[in-house]
Amino acid sequence: MDKTLTRxxxxxxxxxxxxxxxxxxxxxxxxxxxxxxxPSALYSGVLLYALVVGLALFNGRKKLPxxxxxxxxxxxxxxxxxxxxxxxxxxxxxxxRWPQGPFGRLxxxxxxxxxxxxxxxxxxxxxxxxxxxxxxxxxxxxxxxxIRTEIRTRIEELVTLADRETESSTLGDFYLKHLMAxxxxxxxxxxxxDGQDGPYRRTVEELASLERYxxxxxxxxxxxxxxxxxxxxxxxxxxxxxxxxxYWLFVHIPASAALLLLGLAHGVIALRYSGGF
Numbered sequence: 001m002d003k004t005l006t007r008x009x010x011x012x013x014x015x016x017x018x019x020x021x022x023x024x025x026x027x028x029x030x031x032x033x034x035x036x037x038x039p040s041a042l043y044s045g046v047l048l049y050a051l052v053v054g055l056a057l058f059n060g061r062k063k064l065p066x067x068x069x070x071x072x073x074x075x076x077x078x079x080x081x082x083x084x085x086x087x088x089x090x091x092x093x094x095x096x097r098w099p100q101g102p103f104g105r106l107x108x109x110x111x112x113x114x115x116x117x118x119x120x121x122x123x124x125x126x127x128x129x130x131x132x133x134x135x136x137x138x139x140x141x142x143x144x145x146x147i148r149t150e151i152r153t154r155i156e157e158l159v160t161l162a163d164r165e166t167e168s169s170t171l172g173d174f175y176l177k178h179l180m181a182x183x184x185x186x187x188x189x190x191x192x193x194d195g196q197d198g199p200y201r202r203t204v205e206e207l208a209s210l211e212r213y214x215x216x217x218x219x220x221x222x223x224x225x226x227x228x229x230x231x232x233x234x235x236x237x238x239x240x241x242x243x244x245x246x247y248w249l250f251v252h253i254p255a256s257a258a259l260l261l262l263g264l265a266h267g268v269i270a271l272r273y274s275g276g277f
Contacts, residue, residue, distance in 0.1 A: 187236035
């Protein structure tokens with residue numbers, strides 16, 4: 001096995017080491033400030049808010065791809081690792097304790113929501129594209145309803161053809177009892193790429209159990225049906241995965257905007273009543 005690190009692995013290791021060094025430096029700085037009886041919470045609060053503002057600028061960079069502000073992939077790496085640094089600063093700022101006042105608790109809860117949704121987004125954007133590749137050619141989100149209709153039409157055509165050519169109602173009965181509901185059903189919230197989701201498994205198992213009743217033509221048509229059932233399963237996985245990749249932002253971005261406003265209010269109040277630096 002080749003143990004040479006890839007470029008991505010080297011880059012990830014480098015960023016991780018930078019974050020670890022930053023965490024150590026921040027922890028030491030906080031200890032020094034406390035020893036010197038300096039308002040370490042104010043310093044860490046200002047740093048934390050600056051990080052939050054910087055992280056929010058990543059979304060603005062995505063909307064301005066024509067500006068020469070480094071590559072989007074570089075900004076993404078900065079966004080990810082600066083987010084981890086922000087979590088470290090947050091813990092230092094709160095002293096690893098849950099805030100006592102209602103406003104402080106609200107602000108901490110919003111920060112944790114932003115951080116958690118960011119981690120979820122990182123997992124989804126790393127995991128789902130790899131799994132989508134196993135479900136066939138990537139599709140645009142807008143085309144999925146059209147393809148769902150096409151799959152249903154092809155399946156109904158095959159069932160009609162079976163009734164007309166084989167003089168048997170086996171495939172027709174299977175469609176009415178099992179396949180019609182599966183084709184019409186909306187996918188679950190979470191994608192399944194291993195074929196073990198309940199509706200898909202039951203449908204293909206029921207079709208396989210009818211194999212002994214088929215004549216040669218029915219077996220041919222059943223094989224085609226099986227391919228369209230697989231296509232429907234893959235399409236469902238594409239739909240669910242793309243929804244997740246889109247919808248997590250509807251939590252992360254509004255929560256980030258709320259964090260900016262609450263953090264600004266918190267900073268103004270803290271500076272007003274603490275006497276400043």
